[in-house]
Amino acid sequence: MPDKDELARHRYEKLVDRFETLMRATLKPEYRGYYGQLILSSDDLARMGELKEVRRAAREAGRRLSWKPATRLVGDRLFVLDEREVPKEIQQLAENAAAEAMDRAFHESR
Secondary structure, eight states: OOOHHHHHHHHHHHHHHHHHHHHHHHOOGGGTTOSOEEEEOHHHHHHHOOHHHHHHHHHHHHHHTTOOEEEEEETTEEEEEEOOOOOHHHHHHHHHHHHHHHHHHHHHTO
């Protein structure tokens, strides 16, 4: 029978793998891995376990994706962010996409 530490390690590894999958799914291919973020609700957090372990697992998953990961608890939500400096060409793509989205929203609201 596995000991308690081994079971805890296994649960932690599964949590890191789950985070990596969730975080990878948020990435847009055109941004080549930059602008990563994941937002977890209080319900998500409650299902994942102790906040300290959840944050640690999220940061480890981010490092696996070459992020400079940071976690921020805002109210009852946990934000997992990539804080790397973004190359200029990727930043320009993101700015253009945001401007186009705002323009569409403005024209649709008329």
